[in-house]
Amino acid sequence: MILVLGIDAATWEVVTPNLDGLPSFRKLTELGQAEVMVLQEKPVSPSIWCGMFSGKTFEEHRHDSFVRNGRLVRREEIEVEFIWDILAREGRRVKALNVPFVVPPYSYGVDFKPVGFGLPTNEKEWQEELERVTEKVKELLGEKLDLLIAVYTLLDRVQHFHWGEECVLEWYQKLDQKLGELLFASGFLGDKQNKLIIISDHGFCSFGEAKVQTLPLKSEEGELKGDHHENALLITVNLDHPIKRPQDVFFALRKELG
Numbered sequence: 001m002i003l004v005l006g007i008d009a010a011t012w013e014v015v016t017p018n019l020d021g022l023p024s025f026r027k028l029t030e031l032g033q034a035e036v037m038v039l040q041e042k043p044v045s046p047s048i049w050c051g052m053f054s055g056k057t058f059e060e061h062r063h064d065s066f067v068r069n070g071r072l073v074r075r076e077e078i079e080v081e082f083i084w085d086i087l088a089r090e091g092r093r094v095k096a097l098n099v100p101f102v103v104p105p106y107s108y109g110v111d112f113k114p115v116g117f118g119l120p121t122n123e124k125e126w127q128e129e130l131e132r133v134t135e136k137v138k139e140l141l142g143e144k145l146d147l148l149i150a151v152y153t154l155l156d157r158v159q160h161f162h163w164g165e166e167c168v169l170e171w172y173q174k175l176d177q178k179l180g181e182l183l184f185a186s187g188f189l190g191d192k193q194n195k196l197i198i199i200s201d202h203g204f205c206s207f208g209e210a211k212v213q214t215l216p217l218k219s220e221e222g223e224l225k226g227d228h229h230e231n232a233l234l235i236t237v238n239l240d241h242p243i244k245r246p247q248d249v250f251f252a253l254r255k256e257l258g
């Protein structure tokens with residue numbers, strides 16, 4: 001089974017200096033290949049997640065905003081085939097949950113209700129998303145699928161509001177604990193047949209330092225403190241095909257399951 005765990009906005013900027021307090025990340029960096037994936041395209045979430053699972057560049061898929069003409073873009077309006085569409089047609093067992101290229105995030109073959117319409121905005125919702133995604137993934141790991149894709153979105157929201165504050169590391173620690181449950185306690189990585197990709201769609205930095213401003217400084221929830229950075233996080237375990245850009249996730253999966 002191949003598991004792709006997306007962590008929206010996860011960055012080595014927070015992980016690397018704090019590996020002592022992030023035991024799952026530490027084990028993963030020792031066990032697998034840890035890399036910085038430097039984005040050559042605009043670090044906007046809808047476009048990156050869309051390209052990652054369709055193999056298309058922005059020029060090909062043209063999807064870079066959750067909203068178009070004053071309303072939310074739907075999956076049907078994006079003219080691409082995703083990896084799950086293709087593999088399912090070929091008879092593979094594939095499921096995907098909470099993939100945030102649209103709002104609310106998209107799920108395939110899974111009944112999953114995104115927390116806060118996919119835009120969790122407070123501690124209660126962040127905790128809820130952590131638990132809801134983790135529990136669903138645990139359940140699906142038991143199904144012996146060929147491919148499972150799941151995405152946590154909370155760190156993006158935490159960092160937009162709290163970049164530079166101590167609570168950011170606390171949320172990484174809570175996530176780290178969930179990674180431990182999913183990957184180590186479950187025995188998933190004990191099985192050498194299993195393959196893992198952990199990936200973010202972009203990194204993070206202080207609001208004024210970002211090359212591309214992705215949100216207005218002031219939002220309904222208050223002033224933003226952080227914004228997207230082009231250095232994304234990537235960890236792979238047992239994967240034979242290199243990932244240098246988001247689209248390579250699609251091609252690696254295609255080759256692994258071809």
Ligand SMILES: [Zn+2]
Nearest residue numbers: 008009045201
């Ligand atoms: Zn993002």
